[in-house]
Amino acid sequence: MKLPASIRIGPYPCKVVRSSPESEDFGTFDTTTYEIEIAESGFSSEAQEAATVIHEIIHAIIHIYKIKVPDEEGLVEILDTALAQVLKDNKTLWRALLKALK
């Protein structure tokens, strides 16, 4: 999957980098540098890779907007799956929303 060089979240351009194959994580969000790291390979599918990107974006949102959650990982895991499903199953809605947000 082709990823942009950075993703803007709030006022911050979060640099997106690919991690080396020996990395144990599929994705990480660095709360110091605001860098999003996505594994170069090892995903079982493109859908898993996409969900990982969504997952790290949600972590970034939580940190950048200083949202206090008691179980961040648990919440992020539910939201990455739910958002991936809503995105996938409502393609025309997303196009309409993007058009309206321009």
Ligand SMILES: [Zn+2]
């Ligand atoms: Zn996580």
